[in-house]
Amino acid sequence: MTIAIIFIFLGILALVLTIYLAKGHLSKGGDLEKLAIRLRPVDVGAFCNLISASEQQYLCEHLPSREFRSIHRERMGAAIEYVRCAAHNASILMRLGDAASQHSDPSVRQAGEKLLENGLRLRLYAIQVIPRLYLSMAFPKARPTSEILADSYDNMSRQVVTLSCLHFPTHGMSSAL
Amino acid sequence: MLLASYYLWIAPHILLAFFLICLLGRRSQRQLPIFLGYVVFELVQFIVLFTIFLQSPFPTAIYKWTLVVGDGINCILELGVIYELANKLLLSRSALASTLRPALQGILALLLLGAAIGSGAFSGISVQRVNNIFEIVNFSSNLIEGGMVLALFMFAHALRVSWHSWVAGVALGFGVSASIDLVSAALRAQWGQRAFSAVDLTQMAAFHVCVVIWLVSLFLADRTPPFPDGKLKISDLELWDQELQRMVQR
Numbered sequence: 001m002t003i004a005i006i007f008i009f010l011g012i013l014a015l016v017l018t019i020y021l022a023k024g025h026l027s028k029g030g031d032l033e034k035l036a037i038r039l040r041p042v043d044v045g046a047f048c049n050l051i052s053a054s055e056q057q058y059l060c061e062h063l064p065s066r067e068f069r070s071i072h073r074e075r076m077g078a079a080i081e082y083v084r085c086a087a088h089n090a091s092i093l094m095r096l097g098d099a100a101s102q103h104s105d106p107s108v109r110q111a112g113e114k115l116l117e118n119g120l121r122l123r124l125y126a127i128q129v130i131p132r133l134y135l136s137m138a139f140p141k142a143r144p145t146s147e148i149l150a151d152s153y154d155n156m157s158r159q160v161v162t163l164s165c166l167h168f169p170t171h172g173m174s175s176a177l
Numbered sequence: 178m179l180l181a182s183y184y185l186w187i188a189p190h191i192l193l194a195f196f197l198i199c200l201l202g203r204r205s206q207r208q209l210p211i212f213l214g215y216v217v218f219e220l221v222q223f224i225v226l227f228t229i230f231l232q233s234p235f236p237t238a239i240y241k242w243t244l245v246v247g248d249g250i251n252c253i254l255e256l257g258v259i260y261e262l263a264n265k266l267l268l269s270r271s272a273l274a275s276t277l278r279p280a281l282q283g284i285l286a287l288l289l290l291g292a293a294i295g296s297g298a299f300s301g302i303s304v305q306r307v308n309n310i311f312e313i314v315n316f317s318s319n320l321i322e323g324g325m326v327l328a329l330f331m332f333a334h335a336l337r338v339s340w341h342s343w344v345a346g347v348a349l350g351f352g353v354s355a356s357i358d359l360v361s362a363a364l365r366a367q368w369g370q371r372a373f374s375a376v377d378l379t380q381m382a383a384f385h386v387c388v389v390i391w392l393v394s395l396f397l398a399d400r401t402p403p404f405p406d407g408k409l410k411i412s413d414l415e416l417w418d419q420e421l422q423r424m425v426q427r
Contacts, residue, residue: 003294003295003298003299004298004299004363004364004366004367005363005367007295007316007320007359007360007362007363008360008363008364008367010359011323011356011357011359011360011363012356012360014323014324014327014352014355014356014359015323015352015353015356015357015360017327017330017331018323018326018327018330018349018352018353018356019349019353021327021330021331021333021334022330022345022348022349022352024334090337091337094337094338094339095339098339116270117270120270120273120336120338123335123336123337124273124276124336127335127336
């Protein structure tokens, strides 16, 4: 009886979730020209500073323990916000990359595929980095994260610039980044 | 009731044959060759079962064993289609393959464990051995299929991977059908013989919905809004191609 009820519940849950998640893939793609407006500014330098191990070490040595913990929590909270913005921008740029990867011109297509690949990599890093930043919030002595995400974002921004230089209409995205 | 069951048995297969013709006409089958095999097998199985059904007197044992063997082959083909979808949608991208492959393998292992537990619990559903085998194969394949499709959609949602509409439609069709079948298989295990015909109708209706989703998604054109072609000069292209190579090599 109990096992049957569990599987009935799991089946209904799977059905609802599948339809909800699939909705995004089957619905209309939206206006790509308006994507640039949705980009959020990300200061890669400031983000690197927030997750810098030497900066963390310096604050730990020069601040009282209680104050350090409070400031560290704020810094990690800001870093999480940066990562979220970068991941959000990556999803927008991936759509640009997806469109560019279907272009008739091989150069544009290649740049688009690279952009798509880097965007995916960045979103994957973001999924891994956010829990680590929360962990660092809870345990301030732990090393927060590597700079891979900052490098990846920087690399992706450069590819958008490349696309715009290839006369592919990026609608002001390179300047918004 | 009888009319409804005939309709739900025959109509989805007519629609499936139409879907196959459209698929071949658009040459889209190259994207998912195992899925093409699944569709062809499903149609062949229907023709064989329907031919047996028309025999007089009705050969019950032959019909049931054909159904069980066909269901087993279908289950293998469906798993193949899930692998094909995972490969096409996520694992073909080098950035994701190394991370997502172990995650999907872990989910598959968990689903197999769940299927084993469920099969053990539902093993005494009928006094007839053939019915029990059918139920276990049916339940296990639906649990694995529904779970894997849901996992694929969750990963795609988290990573914002865009799927081309008809491939997403194939995954959605399988997901909807497997989820409804899973619920009905559990209900059949709970209520036993009394629920057999109602559950059969539900599963046939689920397959009908699944085929309609496939058809609709095939007719939805690739709707990525096209960008207008820019006027490119060859010298510009060469220059920026070099620049791109330099950046990528960083």
